[in-house]
Each structure stands twice: as C-alpha cells, then as structure tokens.
Amino acid sequence: DGGITQSPKYLFRKEGQNVTLSCEQNLNHDAMYWYRQDPGQGLRLIYYSQIVNDFQKGDIAEGYSVSREKKESFPLTVTSAQKNPTAFYLCASSMSRQIDYGYTFGSGTRLTVV
Amino acid sequence: AQKVTQAQTEISVVEKEDVTLDCVYETRDTTYYLFWYKQPPSGELVFLIRRNSFDEQNEISGRYSWNFQKSTSSFNFTITASQVVDSAVYFCALSEADWFSSGSRLTFGEGTQLTVNP
Numbered sequence: 001d002g003g004i005t006q007s008p009k010y011l012f013r014k015e016g017q018n019v020t021l022s023c024e025q026n027l028n029h030d031a032m033y034w035y036r037q038d039p040g041q042g043l044r045l046i047y048y049s050q051i052v053n054d055f056q057k058g059d060i061a062e063g064y065s066v067s068r069e070k071k072e073s074f075p076l077t078v079t080s081a082q083k084n085p086t087a088f089y090l091c092a093s094s095m096s097r098q099i100d101y102g103y104t105f106g107s108g109t110r111l112t113v114v
Numbered sequence: 115a116q117k118v119t120q121a122q123t124e125i126s127v128v129e130k131e132d133v134t135l136d137c138v139y140e141t142r143d144t145t146y147y148l149f150w151y152k153q154p155p156s157g158e159l160v161f162l163i164r165r166n167s168f169d170e171q172n173e174i175s176g177r178y179s180w181n182f183q184k185s186t187s188s189f190n191f192t193i194t195a196s197q198v199v200d201s202a203v204y205f206c207a208l209s210e211a212d213w214f215s216s217g218s219r220l221t222f223g224e225g226t227q228l229t230v231n232p
Contacts, residue, residue, distance in 0.1 A: 033220075040123065042205065042224040088157065094218075100147050100166060100209070103220055105159040 002027045006091050006106035013078070013085070013113050021076045021109045023091035031094040032074035033103065036060060036087045043090065049074055078111065086113045116141045118208050120223035127196055128231050135191040135226045137206030143167075146210040148182065148189045149220070153203040162204075165189065196230045203227050 004025045013019045023032065031050050035043040045058030049068040063082025068074055074093075078085045088110050092103040117140040127133045139148065150162040163173065165182050173180045177194045193200055206223040 031218075035222075040224065042120075043222040045219065045221075048219070090157075090159065092159075092220075100164070101218075102147075102149055102161050102164050102209075103159075104161075105151075108157040110157075 004091055004093055004104055004106035006089075006109050008109060009107065011109055011111045013111060015113055016080045018077055018079050019085075019111065021078065021089055021091075021111070023074045023076065023106060024072055025074075025093045025104075026072060027093055027095070027104060028071070029093035029095050029104070030071070031096065032068065033092040033094070034058075034064075034066065034074070034076045035090045035092065037090060037108075038087050046076065046089075085111055087111060116143075116146075116208050116210055116219075116221045118206050118221055118223035120204075120206055120226050122226045123224070124227045124229070126229045126231065129198060130195050131230075132192060132194050133196050133228065133230075135193075135204050135206075135228065137189045137191065137223060139187050139189065139206070139208045141187075141208060141210055143210045146208060149207040149209065150180065150189075150191050151205045151207060151222075153205065153225070155202070159205065162191075193228075196228075198230050198232055201228060201230045 007022045033048040034046040044060050047066040049055035065077045090108045091106040094101045094103050119138045146167045148165045151159040153159050179192045181190045203225045205225045207220050209220045
C-alpha cells in the first residue's frame with residue numbers, strides 16, 4: 001500500500017543532542033513537508049521541499065535542518081539549537097506544487113526531550 | 115499572509131446532537147483552496163474535503179456538510195447526529211500559491227477538539 005512512513009513513533013532525546021526523524025513516501029509525490037504540532041497551537045510549518053535537492057524554510061525553521069537527496073525521503077534533524085523540541089512532528093507529501101492538491105500525512109513522531 | 119482561525123478550542127456534545135465547527139480565513143489571493151482534516155487519537159491527519167474559491171456550493175457527505183461563504187470568509191463544518199467515533203481534533207486549512215518557491219503552501223488553523231459523549 002502506498003503511503004508515508006514516519007519513524008520512530010516515539011523518540012526520546014537528551015538535551016544537547018541532535019536527532020533525526022525519518023520520513024519516507026512511496027506515493028511518487030513531488031512535494032514534502034514537515035509540521036510541528038503543539039497542544040492548542042495547531043500545525044506549524046517547519047520546512048518544505050517542492051522538488052529534489054531544493055527546500056525552503058517554513059514559519060519555524062530555527063533549530064531544524066532538512067535534506068532532500070531522494071524524491072522518496074525528507075529527513076528532519078532537530079538540532080541542539082532548538083530550544084523547545086518536545087512536540088509531535090508530522091510529515092506530509094503532495095502530488096504536485098499546485099494549490100489544489102491536498103496533503104497525505106504520516107502517523108507522526110512524538111519527540112520528548114529528557 | 116494567509117491565516118486560518120478556528121475560534122472554538124474545544125466542543126463537547128452528547129451523542130446524536132448536531133455540531134458546527136467554525137473556520138474563518140484570510141487571504142489576498144483570488145484563487146485558493148480550503149480543506150478540512152480530522153485527527154483521531156492515533157495522530158494521523160485524515161482528509162475530509164477540499165473546496166476551491168470559485169465554488170460556493172454547499173456540500174453534503176453522509177452526516178457531514180460544509181458551508182462555504184466567501185462574503186464572510188468562512189468555511190464551516192457541520193456534523194449531524196454526532197457519534198462517539200466523531201471525537202477527534204478537526205483542522206481547517208487554506209492552500210494558496212507560494213510565489214517564492216513556485217509552489218503552494220497549506221496553512222492550518224489551531225484545531226477544534228470535538229468530544230462526543232455517549
């Protein structure tokens with residue numbers, strides 16, 4: 001079945017450590033996105049990529065980094081510079097850059113800093 | 115910049131009641147799309163509906179219906195005869211062109227937590 005796979009589902013990190021969240025899709029979608037979800041704040045865009053080897057900062061990119069070396073993969077690294085990384089992270093993809101295509105979401109990774 | 119507002123943070127109803135979730139949006143574009151997503155406790159967002167800015171017809175899908183009014187920039191969602199399985203967080207979202215990247219961006223509201231009690 002086609003879809004988006006995020007791993008791991010739960011992740012614990014010590015303060016000062018970098019950690020990478022995985023996002024893989026087999027939908028042949030061009031565009032991929034990372035969102036952060038905090039209670040009561042909805043989803044906020046971290047980074048997005050419309051094509052391979054290209055990506056743009058979203059609204060809250062500070063303390064995060066991404067790469068898009070393959071169409072299927074869009075990993076997110078949460079660096080030690082991110083002051084409050086504990087959150088639920090959602091990856092999404094879209095068939096096209098066009099505005100009429102909705103997103104397909106993964107099941108998310110819950111990151112906790114201990 | 116685009117913005118989506120869901121003023122209702124939490125709604126609690128009793129099963130079989132009708133409930134309406136409000137969504138108000140802001141955009142400078144004349145062409146845009148509006149979406150509703152459902153997020154059950156499992157966390158994954160599930161697509162419910164898409165509506166483009168030129169189509170103001172209301173839509174009904176089973177117990178779900180949507181009322182799109184450009185004059186008030188609103189895209190409200192009504193669940194008729196609610197059920198316990200409807201309990202979830204519901205997000206309204208706006209998609210418009212991102213001219214910087216020649217693509218599109220989806221902006222979400224804060225979400226409404228709906229609890230349907232038996």
